[in-house]
Amino acid sequence: MRTQRGAPAFAYPVFLEVKDKLCIVVGGGRVARRKVERLLAAGARVRVVSPVLEPGLASWAAEGVIEHWPRGYQHGDLADGWLVFAATDRPDVNRAVAAEAEARRLWVNVADSAAACTFVVPAVAVFDEVQIAISTSGRHPAQAKRLQERLVHDVAAGTCTFVSGLRARDGRRHDGAKPGGESETWSPTSS
Ligand SMILES: C[C@@]1(CC(=O)O)C2=NC(=C\c3[nH]c(c(CCC(=O)O)c3CC(=O)O)Cc3[nH]c(c(CC(=O)O)c3CCC(=O)O)/C=C3\N/C(=C\2)[C@@H](CCC(=O)O)[C@]3(C)CC(=O)O)/[C@H]1CCC(=O)O
Numbered sequence: 001m002r003t004q005r006g007a008p009a010f011a012y013p014v015f016l017e018v019k020d021k022l023c024i025v026v027g028g029g030r031v032a033r034r035k036v037e038r039l040l041a042a043g044a045r046v047r048v049v050s051p052v053l054e055p056g057l058a059s060w061a062a063e064g065v066i067e068h069w070p071r072g073y074q075h076g077d078l079a080d081g082w083l084v085f086a087a088t089d090r091p092d093v094n095r096a097v098a099a100e101a102e103a104r105r106l107w108v109n110v111a112d113s114a115a116a117c118t119f120v121v122p123a124v125a126v127f128d129e130v131q132i133a134i135s136t137s138g139r140h141p142a143q144a145k146r147l148q149e150r151l152v153h154d155v156a157a158g159t160c161t162f163v164s165g166l167r168a169r170d171g172r173r174h175d176g177a178k179p180g181g182e183s184e185t186w187s188p189t190s191s
């Protein structure tokens, strides 16, 4: 895809407010769990439609943290959804979910096809109140992950001055100390 000026077309970056919105995740494996974890951290309501859940999702379902429909996807399951994730290991099912979402004008993330996504999920590094999202617009997901890991590593090692610069400009610290320069220490967490 190309823009009118001939430059490569990038996906449009946004941070979505999903608090209390119903996010429907079809599929209950490792990839679904990664998506659900971030949705919960952002305050979303999560429903997982899947005959089987991996252990982390199963625990959340047992605790009532997420809603679980213990069966395969059926057309119509997206009726009350706000955001949709197709994360099964069945390409045909993922395509069907994407088609229903599109027909309902819902944004859909499709785990096995960047081309079928209407939004992609970036790799994210979290530094206190700052989130840094890294995306290749779906072209090289593994590279996005490597860059995120490198950023977290460099910040932990104290060799990344970029993030501490951001923090100093923000001017707030949780520990009450005055904002510093490059010698500030950070507690990086990745998600
Ligand atoms: C960043 C991250 C965020 C997240 O998922 O939370 C993410 N993928 C991550 C990991 C990862 N992805 C893959 C592997 C295994 C292989 C490997 O290692 O190479 C691993 C490693 C692992 O799973 O550990 C393979 C893969 N990924 C996609 C396809 C299909 C395709 O390319 O069409 C295939 C081939 C599947 C197959 O062939 O079967 C598609 C997408 N993956 C994206 C995001 C979106 C684009 C992001 C961007 O714009 O760059 C997009 C388009 C849709 C989406 O999922 O949003 C997360 C790192 C999080 C972290 O841990 O920090």
Ligand SMILES: NC(=O)c1ccc[n+]([C@@H]2O[C@H](COP(=O)([O-])OP(=O)(O)OC[C@H]3O[C@@H](n4cnc5c(N)ncnc54)[C@H](O)[C@@H]3O)[C@@H](O)[C@H]2O)c1
Residues within 6 Å of the ligand: 026, 027, 028, 029, 030, 031, 032, 049, 050, 051, 052, 053, 054, 071, 072, 073, 087, 088, 089, 090, 093, 110, 111, 112, 141
């Ligand atoms: N986007 C990414 O980041 C990424 C990374 C790695 C792999 N992948 C792709 O994502 C797919 C899923 O990966 P995974 O590791 O989570 O797989 P997995 O095998 O761990 O999980 C698949 C899940 O889909 C469920 N499922 C199967 N049929 C279903 C149906 N009809 N309705 C609802 N749920 C159904 C299964 O019960 C299972 O919970 C892979 O096949 C791969 O193509 C994507």
